Amino acid sequence: MGHSHGHSHGASANRTRLVIAIAIIGAFLVAQVVGGLLSGSLALLADAGHMAGDLVGLVIALIAAVVAARPATDRQTYGFQRFEVFGALVNGVILLVVAATVAVGAIGRLVGDASGEPHEVEGGLMLVVAVLGLAANIAALLVLRGGASASINVRGAYLEVLGDTIGSVLVIAAAGVVLATGWDAADPIASLAIAALIVPRAVLLLRDVMRVLSQAVPAETSVAEIRTHILGTPGVIDVHDVHVWAITTGAHVFSAHVVAEPEELVGERRGCLLTQLGECLEEHFDVAHSTFQLESAEHAAHEHPSHA
Template structure:
């Protein structure tokens, strides 16, 4: 009971810290977004506008992540027995979709500008304002990343927000490179080329995030969980003779749940050791595999064959 209480307390503390991180990141990104949009129109830079669009998606994604985190903090009820923590996963899903949409939009606009440039229609870009705004954007993104980084390891929701800001950081770096090229050489095509590079970099991260979301929604075992090793640990426990119907899934990232039917020797029931065995099994999963929520159904040896006859 103490172990479960400590885990719940730690999770609540981490959730509060994550919400604070999101608020700070929203303030940083929101304040700079205005500067970036103005800079994009002053300089005429598509790359800067693309980066502003990406930063807008960052801001939307951060707000979605914050709302999801607030919903996830609501307590469990008789209807929502696991609470609302999976809201974080849906927040990450929205972030992933936003990233893909932004990448496609940026790529289409950049290709269009390259085509018109090849046809002789020039588009002058003011390199110096573009460079100044991009440098400021780099600083803003670094600040937001430092705020979000600590929570990104444990929360898929915060990881989605972190990846968006990371993508924008890379985007700012590419805009800086393009601005330097324009200032030093006058090669305005560097602007749409940088935009395409930004789009190309966004897509793999978005797909990686969406893949992780699908793993949770399809109730796959966590990537760092070895189900065979867990089964072996259970079988090595004194009094256990077999284990079946093993299931491991996640409510959200960092919150694995385990259930299994465990066949035990008759002496376990006869001597009243069931409570002791349940404590031992639960402690094994918590200590060795960081699974705080585990459910074991203790059964007499040979029960699996009878269950299979009921469920052919």
């Protein structure tokens, strides 16, 4: 019960973080778009597009977090926590779309410059807006950082804002080059760098999403270690049909068939063994839901070959 209460409190805190980050990013987005249009900076508009993607991603993350907080039903027996993973999936796709859009625009600008159609950039305005954008992104990062390690949904939102923060730094650098040298090509080159930085983070996020959706063993969990712990429990002879997966980040699920001594399978000793096994999984491996089928050696001998 304590684990459930802690998860509920953490989910509520994550929703609050997302609301604050949405307010910060949304308040600055309009100013950045206007600044990009007035300065003629593609990098600034690319950063604004990334920030718009951040805003959409944050809203999706908030919706997913709200849905995930709903209680379990007869149709959704594990609840709606998996919606956090769906939110992270959408955020990963948004990141890739933004990266592709920015890259295409930047290449088009560079080709245009090479063909004798230079595009003048107002470096001073570009610099001012980029600095303000950096401040807004840093504020949003600080808000989201606390929930990024516990929720894949918040992590997706955090990665989007982190990418935009790096983008703002690149825009500032490009603005400095434009002001110092008048080399306007620094603007689309910065845009390409922004796109290049977005892609790896999107891929890593989508990899984590696919790990959850494919019900793979969580990256930080070792089936061999779990097996060793279970076999070390007094009265346990063997363990097989071991399955470990995650509903969402931090919500691990476990099931296994445990072969026990005959005296451990009757009366109060059966309940005590189940309690020991469950507490072991929760304490050492942060498994919120564990299911054990206790059986005798004779019963196990007649089962199909074990999965793990």
